[in-house]
Amino acid sequence: MRVLVAMSGGVDSSVAxxxxxxxxxxVVGATLKLWGGDSDxxxxxxxxxxxxxxxxxxxxxxxxxFNLTEEFDHHVVAPYVAEHARGRTPNPCIECNxxxxxxxxxGRAERLGFDRLATGHHARVARCDxxxxxxxxxxxxxxKDQSYVLSMLxxxxxxxxxxxxxxxxxxxxxxxxxxxxxxxxxxxxxxxxCFIGSAEGREGFLSGRVExxxxxxxxxxxxxxxxxxxxxxxxVGQRRGMGHGGDGRRRYVTHVDVxxxxxxxxxxxxxxxxxxxxxxxxxxxxDRPLAAGARSVxxxxxxxxxxxxxxxxxxxLVVRFDDPQRPVAPGQTVALYDALDPDVVVxxxxxx
Amino acid sequence: xxxxxxAATAPLRAEVRSAMDGVHAAPLGNxxxxxxPAQRARRLLEDAREEVAAFLARDPGxxxxxxxxxxxxxxxxxxxxxxxxxxxxxxxxLCSAVEHPAVRESARAAATLGAEVRELAVDTHGxxxxxxxxxxxxxxxxxxxxxxxxxxxxxxxxxxxxxxxVRRRAPQxxxxxxAVQAAPFLDLAELTAGADxxxxxxxxxxxxxxxxxxxxxxxxxxxxxxxGGGQERERRSxxxxxxxxxxxxxxxxxxxxxxxxxxxxVAALRNRLCEGLLAAMDGAHRTVPAGVAVLPxxxxxxxxxxxxxxLLVALGAEGVCASGGSSCASGALEPSHVLAAMGVDHGLAxxxxxFTLGYSTGDADVDRALDVVPAVVAALRRRA
Numbered sequence: 001m002r003v004l005v006a007m008s009g010g011v012d013s014s015v016a017x018x019x020x021x022x023x024x025x026x027v028v029g030a031t032l033k034l035w036g037g038d039s040d041x042x043x044x045x046x047x048x049x050x051x052x053x054x055x056x057x058x059x060x061x062x063x064x065x066f067n068l069t070e071e072f073d074h075h076v077v078a079p080y081v082a083e084h085a086r087g088r089t090p091n092p093c094i095e096c097n098x099x100x101x102x103x104x105x106x107g108r109a110e111r112l113g114f115d116r117l118a119t120g121h122h123a124r125v126a127r128c129d130x131x132x133x134x135x136x137x138x139x140x141x142x143x144k145d146q147s148y149v150l151s152m153l154x155x156x157x158x159x160x161x162x163x164x165x166x167x168x169x170x171x172x173x174x175x176x177x178x179x180x181x182x183x184x185x186x187x188x189x190x191x192x193x194c195f196i197g198s199a200e201g202r203e204g205f206l207s208g209r210v211e212x213x214x215x216x217x218x219x220x221x222x223x224x225x226x227x228x229x230x231x232x233x234x235x236v237g238q239r240r241g242m243g244h245g246g247d248g249r250r251r252y253v254t255h256v257d258v259x260x261x262x263x264x265x266x267x268x269x270x271x272x273x274x275x276x277x278x279x280x281x282x283x284x285x286x287d288r289p290l291a292a293g294a295r296s297v298x299x300x301x302x303x304x305x306x307x308x309x310x311x312x313x314x315x316x317l318v319v320r321f322d323d324p325q326r327p328v329a330p331g332q333t334v335a336l337y338d339a340l341d342p343d344v345v346v347x348x349x350x351x352x
Numbered sequence: 353x354x355x356x357x358x359a360a361t362a363p364l365r366a367e368v369r370s371a372m373d374g375v376h377a378a379p380l381g382n383x384x385x386x387x388x389p390a391q392r393a394r395r396l397l398e399d400a401r402e403e404v405a406a407f408l409a410r411d412p413g414x415x416x417x418x419x420x421x422x423x424x425x426x427x428x429x430x431x432x433x434x435x436x437x438x439x440x441x442x443x444x445x446l447c448s449a450v451e452h453p454a455v456r457e458s459a460r461a462a463a464t465l466g467a468e469v470r471e472l473a474v475d476t477h478g479x480x481x482x483x484x485x486x487x488x489x490x491x492x493x494x495x496x497x498x499x500x501x502x503x504x505x506x507x508x509x510x511x512x513x514x515x516x517x518v519r520r521r522a523p524q525x526x527x528x529x530x531a532v533q534a535a536p537f538l539d540l541a542e543l544t545a546g547a548d549x550x551x552x553x554x555x556x557x558x559x560x561x562x563x564x565x566x567x568x569x570x571x572x573x574x575x576x577x578x579x580g581g582g583q584e585r586e587r588r589s590x591x592x593x594x595x596x597x598x599x600x601x602x603x604x605x606x607x608x609x610x611x612x613x614x615x616x617x618v619a620a621l622r623n624r625l626c627e628g629l630l631a632a633m634d635g636a637h638r639t640v641p642a643g644v645a646v647l648p649x650x651x652x653x654x655x656x657x658x659x660x661x662x663l664l665v666a667l668g669a670e671g672v673c674a675s676g677g678s679s680c681a682s683g684a685l686e687p688s689h690v691l692a693a694m695g696v697d698h699g700l701a702x703x704x705x706x707f708t709l710g711y712s713t714g715d716a717d718v719d720r721a722l723d724v725v726p727a728v729v730a731a732l733r734r735r736a
Contacts, residue, residue: 112665
């Protein structure tokens, strides 16, 4: 097969490329330049591009750099800023996968005559027994599983992608990288939002792009409980910086109201929620939608604990947790997994 | 392979390579020394300097050997600005909107040193607006930078008119022209005669990468950018690259001698490529219309419904080498400031592609490009 492999300059995509070459595929590497700013982390610094290029050269494959900075700004950075300005907590990695890697780059791979697009994600694509339907499954390494950030993919995309390291644990990936002598073998995993530099942080990044506002903090009875410097940076469910209540117990953010510059906090008991509503327009299904009343397992963050739930259909989709949970911040993606086979992604939506 | 990217770098000419090999065929000393190998180095260097000077019809003493076009551009802009700042405490640089990044970024650096920097608008063909220039020139102007021909589109600038305007309205100002792209085909002795500073690069003319020159008129006050042993008459310290200078001289000599034949020959090939491609493809636009003076080897097109990054990859896979504009440090294509300055529609600029023909281009290259390019474009559009 002709395979275009997206190489970030990290160890996972380096090994993905190497494995595809070893398997005898006709492989070409591509690194996306997504961000023109000064970020020192993530996927598009010159040093990372050089790592990707050197690995490609070592593997004897062609390598291209594609400049998608305009699209990244349009589909990922601008919405990220706008969502924060509304007091919501977006997930830019998911939007990048949705709009850039598995739409823009996938389309490019197809136009250039590639049979598949490969990435270094820890996830697996499997064929359902005896059918043409494809499953998106968790990666083999439970600590590195990235099915959550891919949970918006559908059959069309799954049929055209490869995740060569999805069957491997991270330790095995690094072993393979060492075996192959790849210069990225010991490179640390990327952690934060790739377009935000570690020195400026989220606050520094957003403060240059939107006006941040002080806000009053009140408890659930409306009594003053302090203030925060930037209401736009507060996330529902957040504990950090919220101190303790009169009873000495930790306080959590239960509600963020940007318009009236007010953050409401409560105790652990007050903050928990038995459900989350996913906006209808945001829903995506890997194959078939869940039926009303169906059992499922929800994951509400990249490495969150899966929680059993039931889905209810109204104007939007309501995910009702079996046991009350810390609240899901508006803007966060909820990935839904199969109740009987909880490695299988069923679909995803964004908390309203 | 069909190499149509001469403006990025031209293949090393065989005679240049043998001239450079000859430099190292006998002991070569440091040109500043006194023993025989040093004397030999000095003679080779000064022979090369005379050749380069002859190409520009200038005095050999004006020629400063550099590491290439970028260094020459930096030395011209920042060397003049720093000298003016030291002398008068102020400097003003006028710079066309379509200059090479080596000039633009030097001007930007000059601004951080305290110089005023003004950009000169261009018309829709990318030609510097002489009225705007006349309005902008003032008794404070220090340097006017207008390239001889543009690297992306090949459009030839009216350098002598620029010189005339500067002499009339701002006689204290110097004119700098980056002639890197023009050197393979244009008579620079005539075109740049009035300019005070002229930049050249060897590898665009079939010479080696890493060698270039800046001609500096003796009137010009210029401060060195690097200090040391005072080589190149205190304008550029560092042991001279004798082989590089010989390579530059050899490449320029050949370009100069074959110009009367080469320029029309390459222009005819370029015209055949242009007409063939326009006839074979819908939605193909000449970025610069026929009738505008363009370098003989340049063909710049904008193709609707195609993305240049995809086009270049697909053409490369078929062995056709072209270019889509300037790249940044990572190697990614950057949006073209030249097309933006010309007011080319953003969507159209997305499908920009540059074919540049040169001394090594023949009929077979054009035939192959005419076979491959329309087919590749059709395939990309079909899958869109």
